[in-house]
Amino acid sequence: MPKITYIEHDGTEHQVDAEVGTTVMNAALDNLVPGIDADCGGECSCATCHVMVDKSWMSKVGKPSEAEESMLDLNPERVENSRLSCQIPVTDELDGLVVNLPEFQF
């Protein structure tokens, strides 16, 4: 199973084994990683699963869709490598992925 590392704002790291086919959001929820609220349950409709993808992984993770873009755009703390983790499917290609969690979800 692909391994994903979540780094909290205070530096605490959580490495989890994620099943292929789930999302980076659900892998966090299933493994009780704190810092992801996921209020809409993975519908790209609340932006409370915001993560910052480690820069070296950006090309593999890819760019947000138009719908995700419109949600991210309303977050005043959005940065270049911001993504909604519900919109990142876990694949074998993402084995080793590192994402940073923001100080606040909106």
Next chain:
Amino acid sequence: MAEATTPLMVDLDPATVPLEDIDVSQRELWSQNKKYPFFKRLRDEAPVHYCKDSEFGPYWSVTRFEDIMEVEQNWQSFSSDPTIVIQDPEEDFELPMFIAMDPPKHDEQRKTVQGVVAPRNLQNLEGTIRSRVQTILDDLPIGEQFNWVDRVSIELTTQMLATLFDFPFEDRRKLTRWSDVATGGPETGIVESEEQRREELYECLAYFTRLWQEREGTQEGTDLISMLAHGEATKNMDPQEYLGNLVLLIVGGNDTTRNSITGGVIALNENPGEYAKLRNNPKVIPNMVSEIIRWVTPLAHMRRTAVKDYVLNGQQIKAGDKVVMWYASGNRDERVLDRPDEFIIDRARARQHLSFGFGIHRCMGNRLAEMQLRILWEEIQKRFHKIEMVGEPERIPSNFVHGFSDLQVVLHPH
């Protein structure tokens, strides 16, 4: 106003009334709290339901969680323009506000002000909120009956709003009044006539225009009025648009949390087992706050207007149709929620409710609302064994602001 030909719902049996006669917009259903069995019937038998005639004209009701989500996500088909409430705007008194706009203008105006209630700013407000909550609670009479809505719910949210606007503190009850007037016409008894309503709203505009003029010449402040006066997307608003956005911020910060504060007391009184859980474990408070917001659903609906033909859960909606998303129903949808009619303060995934809406119009003050409620309940639990509800609450006769005007309580300290 069109004469409603549909019968009065409160007099009918929700189990047997013909589906085509159901009109969940009727005020009596809300003031008497009899709407839930009608919504259950619609969810089960006609989840996307057309009401051909009502006080507000014909409209579609969307009653299931998943269908509401679908409408929320598709702003390209379901516009927020010209209004987000079931009642159409008065033709000669339009109040443009960003909640009732579509991208790109919505996004630009929202971005101007949303920073003030963003979590980073809220950190700085936590101390202020806590000390105000403490003062309000410490001033309450013990062992003597009083109206919780007035002394706590209104007082706390109004103080908060005055802080965010940097509004003269001694005049803060004007904000409460303007909020009530903005959402309630003569039919609710809040004003005597539409003329009186407009007059009061113009007083609101005149007051805030003075504050705007004082602040536009000074360095950019961190209050909402300064942000509007200096923001690129908002500094050239015409007076009616300024008034519209003021109304949005006042109602958004006032009518909503006010009713969650009251509704929480009611829910705990009606569910003594849950009140006991809270006493035994104050750590449940953040989760309870989400459950209160779901259970109360302080705004009962949001309305969209279809701008293209669209098939929603098998029903053909036509361009121009009025589409009402009933959050009060979606938050009780048994397809998504376990035991949805029950109030369960340690409910799993309590955050997954519809009360803040979803998509680009999602409530921007959600974290402030949660923070006010969390601090309030932390301070209540330090002081009182029980807030005892005596008698039944008085409900607001509105299908939009879903709340209470009076709740008599007696406090029992530890």
